[in-house]
Amino acid sequence: MAADHRILRNLPSIASLLEDPEVAAVAGQIPRPVLVDLLRRAVGGVRALVRRGACGSAEPEVLRAAILEQLAAGVRECTRPHYRRVINATGIVLHTGLGRAVLPARALRQIQEELGGYSLLQVDLDTGERSKRDERIAWLLRQLTGAPAATVVNNNAAATFLVLSTVARGREVIVSRGQLVEIGGSFRLPEVMAQSGAKLVEVGTTNRTHPADYERAITNQTAAILRVHPSNYRIRGFTAEVGLRELVEIAHRHNVLMIDDVGAGALLDFSCFGFEPEPTLPESIAAGADLVTASADKLIGGPQGGIILGREDLIQAIRKNPLARMVRVDKLTLAALEATLMLFLDQAVALAEVPTLRILRRGVEELGRQAERIARAVAHQVPEAEVVVVDGFSQMGSGSLPGQDLPTRLVAIGSPSVDAGRLAARLRQHEPPVFARVHRDRVLLDPRTVLEGEEDLLIEACVAAFRAAP
Known part of the structure; x- marks a missing residue:
């Protein structure tokens, strides 16, 4: 407990952080009250890590770097739109969490x-x-x-x-x-x-x-x-x-x-x-x-x-x-x-x-060709990934047409080093975020709901998810 208090005393004050050159560099991006609030949150986050023994070091510079890292994440989240584009690779056509119908x-x-x-x-x-x-x-x-x-x-x-x-x-x-x-x-x-x-x-x-x-x-x-x-x-x-x-x-x-x-x-x-x-x-x-x-x-x-x-x-x-x-x-x-x-x-x-109707009209053969392209591209760039194309189904979603599935072809991605849940989380943290399904420790990508122009972005996100830091 005494060691924790010594480490906590090494946390910089908000006033000193406001004078830090790295903090000053982002000060022009957001109003000062918002910057102060984000700094307090960042200091609070690092303080919580210290108390859990998860900070790794008591050195002031290490603590400062951890605070600045959390601040940078807070600034990114604060300044970019919340209601923004995502890639829907779930195969759920009307996904309530992803805005339901794609507007024409x-x-x-x-x-x-x-x-x-x-x-x-x-x-x-x-x-x-x-x-x-x-x-x-x-x-x-x-x-x-x-x-x-x-x-x-x-x-x-x-x-x-x-x-x-x-x-x-x-x-x-x-x-x-x-x-x-x-x-x-x-x-x-x-x-x-x-x-x-x-x-x-x-x-x-x-x-x-x-x-x-x-x-x-x-x-x-x-x-x-x-x-x-x-x-x-x-x-x-x-x-x-x-x-x-x-x-x-x-x-x-x-x-x-x-x-x-x-x-x-x-x-x-x-x-x-x-x-x-x-x-x-x-x-x-x-x-x-x-x-x-x-x-x-x-x-x-x-x-x-x-x-x-x-x-x-x-x-x-x-x-x-x-x-x-x-x-x-x-x-x-x-x-x-x-x-x-x-x-x-x-x-x-x-x-x-109408995108909803166009998505529903896509045939299994067309979906299969796209799934094969995605699988080949990911396997080529990430040799350690286990990538196969399998049969599956798409759903309407949002309480529409329950119990009625559309046949599709899925890209199934597994890895001996990254579990499927963590891989799916990394895809969601990508920009633009990618939403996929997880089944039997594999990430499933359904090309049915991948819109025109998104295929290369989806491949890029899959590659980045494997190369992300643990």
Whole structure:
């Protein structure tokens, strides 16, 4: 303990560090209060190392060097963007932690070219009067889905909450027990419904719900039947559920609303990518649902948003709900969503230009050729690495198309000297950071989600990960 105190006394003061030439060299990069805070953190970090006996030496110069090293790392982290580019080699197409859908190039161009100064948001050019900020989005959604009216909010949970708050506050909403989902961040449908003021009425069982279950549950307090598409799980085996058209018939026969929460949402049939058929927004409208909600950033491939489609009188009531202002979207989201939806006016254009759809269209042969190129390059530059190409699968992610995998080819990298967990950590510390999967003590790289222009950067990161200091 006494030795620790002697070592700790060798730690330089903040004042002396501020006069150090190396510290002075970075002082111009960041404001002084931030520099002082980073110095305090660096000194605190080295102090913790000393107390753990992990510093290696009590010499003042060694301690000073350790502090400056931590300071340099802090300055780098402080001055570079946190929300920055990464390479997604996980094969998870909609990776929640990595920003979900990759925005189309047209969306990025529109933001850069049109929003650099003042921009048209909610003013009518003919009258000069205030207009609806999502008017253009509503028009596009009407064109693409056949819905009578539409609006957009900041995510699908908000869309569902706003719909229930508007049409069912203080009244009952019927939901099958098998559809009482929990979405990311532990948000559960029953809790969302409770906060909206709607009263949940559960019918059926987890695996089987029949038309008669809904019929028996309808009372004079019933506002709506709610169907929730189980976007992030599947129930298989001895199951039964009621189709949307039959639910619409039951609801309308009893003069209650039919609300369809499609979840991940889709504007086109995803079975063309090898997935099982998923409900699409046009299909929900055609089946007669009064209101339909969905995400804008999952199967549509746009920015985060929540789409609400339905009857014009109901959409107008939703717009007038005071909560609508709390969950409205900003001009960046509207511009990106407009550009994305414009692509879907021509399905061939959407398939070619929406990154999410383009990624899904990549075939196993193409992926295999890219995996072989990456494997050869890494093996050539890092002879000690054990690199092979193996069969594997990609996933949609973000609670979309669960249990449905796409075949792919993976680059599997192992090493007798570096365990897979440490190798994956080094890849994440690279610039740009690389995210991969780890399985059976091998790092797995899936080329499906490696975007155009990133292959050489990925190879460079793999080589650097092996050459990094232990």
